[in-house]
Amino acid sequence: MLAPNPGPSAAPSTDSVPALPGVLASEVESVPVHWLWRGRLALGKMTILDGDPGLGKSTLYAAIAACVTLGREWPDGGHCEHPGAVVVVTGEDDPADTIRPRLEASGADLTQVRVLDVVQDLRGPRTAVFPRDTELVARVCSEMGATLLVVDPFSAHLEGSVDSHNDASVRSALAPLQETARRHGFAVLLVRHLNKSGGSKAIYRGMGSIGVIGAARIGLVVAEDPTDPAPQGERRVVLATHKNNVMKWAPSLAFRIVDSPEHGAGVVQWEGPTGLRADDLFEPAMRSSSPVQDDAESFLQAALSTGPRPSREVEAEAEEVGVSKTALRRARQSLGVDHRREGFGADGVYYWFLPEQGDGTSSHTPKLAMPDPSLEGGNLDEHGDESP
Structure with a gap:
């Protein structure tokens, strides 16, 4: 038996049709990228800083903090156009005997640097972790008027449920921080150790999942200058770019960590630009003078x-x-x-x-x-x- 003819179908009500997702490009207002340090740190975006332990990554961020908190000229001659406070999320270095001496040796304005070494919850003090504490960190940055957030080292501040070697897991953990930085307008510097792969491609040398550098818009690396004839451990260090999705790569800069006896800490001594690229720093053929x-x-x-x-x-x-x-x-x-x-x-x-x-x-x-x-x-x- 044939089913009854329901008759012509009624046109769907416009009230029940959801709007198309997304936005037309013609309706998007173009805005320029606002640089904290041109080519290296951008407001609202994440930068990753890779490097082996002991090469001065933390001393380097202290030098960066000095430029940001004082509006000081950058080592490549550029002007810090967005001076402000700096928030440092860290659980490894002691604020009293390590972090403050580094900042003092670098000349940073200590009243404009807040060290977030512990947070409180119902169980007591603990290390800040992402993504759980993203909003808390954002509130600290907002109230401080921060234009730079440093997380050192990044791997120590991932929530326990995050698999640092899984691309999707890492990207999910970073997504709230990325959106928060964009919304509040501060730059993020994630400090990361190198892996033990020994490869010559700098972009793959960071520890953990490739999702970390995938989420970051800019990738930096510090490594010893392989052309420096000095013994290992005494060579100058090079800060180079291995990724930049925002503009052309910034020139590499050489520096040394020298002692500041007055403060009992090391301080960055810049030596100017160098033609060495990030991959050159890991190329065995470059290592013999x-x-x-x-x-x-x-x-x-x-x-x-x-x-x-x-x-x-x-x-x-x-x-x-x-x-x-x-x-x-x-x-x-x-x-x-x-x-x-x-x-x-x-x-x-x-x-x-x-x-x-x-x-x-x-x-x-x-x-x-x-x-x-x-x-x-x-x-x-x-x-x-x-x-x-």
Whole structure:
């Protein structure tokens, strides 16, 4: 038996149709990224800082805190446009004998740094953990007027239910912190130790799940300079970028940790830019200084001592005196040699120059800014030309 014909179906009521999720791009108001430290720390976004224990990560964040709390110039010459307070979530370092001396040695305004080493709950004092204490930490940042939140080390402040080696688990734990930072407008610096993999790709060297660096918009790493001939443990340290989803990579900066006897703590002593990239810091081939490399660096310093010179001209001279292309490339990285391009197309000429010289151009000199492969890992050859 046939079922009765229900007749024509009624048009659905517009009241019962849910609105389409999402938003049209045309309805989104564009806003610029607000940088705390251009290329490294952005308001409302997370940065990860990777590095082995003992290389000065905590001393480095103390130096950063000094710039933020005082509105001091950054070591690369940039201006701190959003000075404010700093909140440090930590459970490993003692505030009295370690954290305060570091901050004092760095010159930070101690009245603008709040150390959140314990929080209270019904069971008593405990370490702050994420995501459970996200809103509490956000309230502290808001009331302090903080523009920077530091979590050191990040792995010690994950809630027990979070699997630090599981991508989805880590991203779920970080999502509330990421949204809170965006809503309140402070930068987040997550400090993390390196794993023991021994790989040469810096982006994979951080401990735990790849979800951590996946969630962070910017990735930084500190490691010893493999070209420094000093014994291990006495070499200078390099701060380099291994990820940036917001802008081009910031140049690497070299520094040393020196003693401040007055404060009983170490302090960062900046040594300026270096051409070493993040991956170079973990490349075994870069780790041996040799007479050949020393000769290449001496040649390049002499060749560029009078100012910017065409790259092909310098390479030709290097070949004449027996400096290989490989040694010359490493010398460029070690010395931080930069380059510029004048002209376009087949008529374009690349010039090399030492970092302390500037590019030697005036505002009337036509030039084309090109990414430096030694700083950004681009697919360019020794001249700066695109490789086939």
